[in-house]
Amino acid sequence: MELTGPIELTDHRYGKAENRIVRIWRQTARHEIRDVNVSTVLRGDFADAYVSGDQRKVLPTDTQKQTAFAYAKQPGLQAIEDYALALAGHFVDEVEPVTSARVEVDEYAWQRVSVDGREHEHTWVRQGPEVRTAAVTVAGTGAERQAWVIGGVKDLTILKSTGSEFADFLSDEFTVLAPTHDRMLATALAVQWRFAGTTEIAWDEVYAGVRARLVETFATHHSKALQQTLFEMGKAALTAYPVLAEIRLAAPNKHHFDYDLDRFALENNGEVYYAADRPYGLIHATVQRADAPEAGPAWLP
Numbered sequence: 001m002e003l004t005g006p007i008e009l010t011d012h013r014y015g016k017a018e019n020r021i022v023r024i025w026r027q028t029a030r031h032e033i034r035d036v037n038v039s040t041v042l043r044g045d046f047a048d049a050y051v052s053g054d055q056r057k058v059l060p061t062d063t064q065k066q067t068a069f070a071y072a073k074q075p076g077l078q079a080i081e082d083y084a085l086a087l088a089g090h091f092v093d094e095v096e097p098v099t100s101a102r103v104e105v106d107e108y109a110w111q112r113v114s115v116d117g118r119e120h121e122h123t124w125v126r127q128g129p130e131v132r133t134a135a136v137t138v139a140g141t142g143a144e145r146q147a148w149v150i151g152g153v154k155d156l157t158i159l160k161s162t163g164s165e166f167a168d169f170l171s172d173e174f175t176v177l178a179p180t181h182d183r184m185l186a187t188a189l190a191v192q193w194r195f196a197g198t199t200e201i202a203w204d205e206v207y208a209g210v211r212a213r214l215v216e217t218f219a220t221h222h223s224k225a226l227q228q229t230l231f232e233m234g235k236a237a238l239t240a241y242p243v244l245a246e247i248r249l250a251a252p253n254k255h256h257f258d259y260d261l262d263r264f265a266l267e268n269n270g271e272v273y274y275a276a277d278r279p280y281g282l283i284h285a286t287v288q289r290a291d292a293p294e295a296g297p298a299w300l301p
Helices: 047-051 061-076 080-094 203-220 226-240
Strands: 014-025 032-044 098-115 118-139 146-160 185-195 244-253 256-258 273-275 281-288
Touching (some): 014 061, 032 080, 061 080, 080 098, 080 118, 080 203, 118 185, 146 203, 226 244, 226 281
Antiparallel strands (some): 014 032, 098 118, 146 185, 244 281, 256 273
């Protein structure tokens, strides 16, 4: 088959990726810190830049970077969702060719150091590898303004040594896996949740609460499969927080296998494992309310 139709530009976007910003508050002797990685993406009337090299409607990516740093100072970098909403709104409101803006933020957690049982006022230890995430999309101005907010967490590594099984699965001529009713279950979760709205939301409280529900459900729910566990985790988060429309979970199954100690005349009763980093099962699930509003461009990259 040969195609002879005209060639044209369709989707296009551009931005500034991974601006590393650390914000310190020094108004009192006790300092505060927020540590983020910010990426901005603009959509709009930029076709001429691609087709003919005409840059007159292009806001430089360096300007996007400078704006991200300026907005860390004013209006400020408190809850990352509020920061991203303000930054995205600025690009849509103030840059004429821009029709929509997306701001993605990763936040790295720091724990305050304790000295002699007292919290130190200006020293922290980096927590990891867990990272809080947010993705905000803003489109339109005035009465046409719409905004979508996605919160999340990634690299949330969690493990339990029992309370999980995997049996009664489909088998064919290539199946060698033995069923088990007592196994270790471990994963590094990547979870994102879409808010039903953007106003009057305590972003930090919702983040802490959703994270707690995910961890609690993983710990207490007897798992017949990681798929079932993900559904129960998503359901628990949506049940606890009516401001959420849907939640998406991705979980690599970090396999742990009993290590053969028989050759050393030692019994291994689920005590020594080989931790395999690959290959691994990759399980995805989306859990959504039946009355959830349309996602629009919320999940577009």
